[in-house]
Amino acid sequence: GAGVSQTPSNKVTEKGKYVELRCDPISGHTALYWYRQSLGQGPEFLIYFQGTGAADDSGLPNDRFFAVRPEGSVSTLKIQRTERGDSAVYLCASSATGGGYNEQFFGPGTRLTVL
Amino acid sequence: AQRVTQPEKLLSVFKGAPVELKCNYSYSGSPELFWYVQYSRQRLQLLLRHISRESIKGFTADLNKGETSFHLKKPFAQEEDSAMYYCALLGGYNKLIFGAGTRLAVHP
Numbered sequence: 005g006a007g008v009s010q011t012p013s014n015k016v017t018e019k020g021k022y023v024e025l026r027c028d029p030i031s032g033h034t035a036l037y038w039y040r041q042s043l044g045q046g047p048e049f050l051i052y053f054q055g056t057g058a059a060d061d062s063g064l065p066n067d068r069f070f071a072v073r074p075e076g077s078v079s080t081l082k083i084q085r086t087e088r089g090d091s092a093v094y095l096c097a098s099s100a101t102g103g104g105y106n107e108q109f110f111g112p113g114t115r116l117t118v119l
Numbered sequence: 120a121q122r123v124t125q126p127e128k129l130l131s132v133f134k135g136a137p138v139e140l141k142c143n144y145s146y147s148g149s150p151e152l153f154w155y156v157q158y159s160r161q162r163l164q165l166l167l168r169h170i171s172r173e174s175i176k177g178f179t180a181d182l183n184k185g186e187t188s189f190h191l192k193k194p195f196a197q198e199e200d201s202a203m204y205y206c207a208l209l210g211g212y213n214k215l216i217f218g219a220g221t222r223l224a225v226h227p
Contacts (some may be wrong), residue, residue, distance in 0.1 A: 007162075037214065046123075046217030047163070047204050061210040095163065104173060105213055107171075110163040 006030070008111035010096050016117045017086055025114045027082040029098030036079050037108060038071055039095040047095050053079060085119045121146050122207050126215035129170070132196050134224050140191040142180075152189040152207035154180055155217070158202045166191075174194030176200070188226050196225045 009028040017023050027038050034055055039047035039057045049063040061071070068086075073079040083090055093113040099106040122145040132138055154166040167175045169170055169182045169189060180191045189206060203222050207215040 009161070035213065039215075039217075044128075044209075044219065046125075046219050047215070049214040049216065052212050052214055059204065060214060063214070099213070105168075105209055107165050108213075114163050 005092045007059055008098050009094055009110055010094075010111040010114050012114060012119075013112065014115045016119065018119050021087060021118075023086055023116065025083075025085050025094050025116070027079045027081070027096030027098075028113060029079070029096070030109055031077075032100070033098035033108070033109075034076065035108075036073060036098040037097040037099075038079070038081050038098070039097065043092075051082070059081050061086060063081065063101060083116075086116075088118050091116055091118045121205050121208060121210050121216050123216055123218035125204075125206055125221050127221045128219070129224065131224045131226065134198055135136045135195050137161070137184075137201070138191075138196045138223065138225075140204050140206075140223065142189045142191065144187050144189060144206075144208050144217060146187075146208055150182070150184075152182060153207045153215070154178070154189075154191050155205040155207055156202050157205070160161045163205070196223075197223050199227060201225045 011026045036053040037051040041047045053108045055076045062069040068084045072082045096111045097108040099108045124143045156166040157163045167219045178193045203220050204214045206222045210216045
């Protein structure tokens with residue numbers, strides 16, 4: 005079966021622009037996570053969805069970052085007024101449920117470059 | 120504070136040598152710890168978790184609560200073990216808290 009997919013694989017934008025990053029989780033997975041990985045660092049948690057709702061958005065760095073999952077499947081991470089410091093690989097992961105630990109399966113990531 | 124520390128950015132060994140990738144954590148409570156691996160041009164994937172007490176691809180990791188460590192070990196490294204290794208701690212809402220990672224390079 006298909007794993008987690010993310011589009012685009014690469015995104016280059018200019019400072020101040022708006023970007024959307026998409027995540028397609030494994031079919032049937034109710035839990036979805038976004039992480040951000042800066043160069044030389046491990047992934048850093050951004051937000052967790054259980055179904056359609058954001059159960060934990062404590063990792064979003066500021067109000068320029070927003071994520072949605074309107075139908076409990078595909079999720080979109082939205083970044084407004086991008087800054088050079090937003091350049092990173094954005095990873096999405098999904099797991100079967102959010103209760104108790106279920107293995108998180110990661111997507112290939114979207115590499116965002118802000119010029 | 121919940122934190123994972125991997126003190127080595129790079130570990131370079133020869134094939135057949137023992138390997139130990141260090142991981143220390145900070146967590147109040149009973150921790151759940153994992154090792155994730157990322158091979159070249161592949162996505163991040165789970166290698167093992169302490170609760171399973173399993174050996175995967177010859178790797179083992181023992182949780183030492185006294186030393187707050189979860190080091191990853193393999194007695195005889197293989198070239199195909201070359202990869203980035205991340206230690207991770209399970210935080211609230213099942214979010215993973217990762218260390219900065221260690222690159223393992225196994226030379227022939």
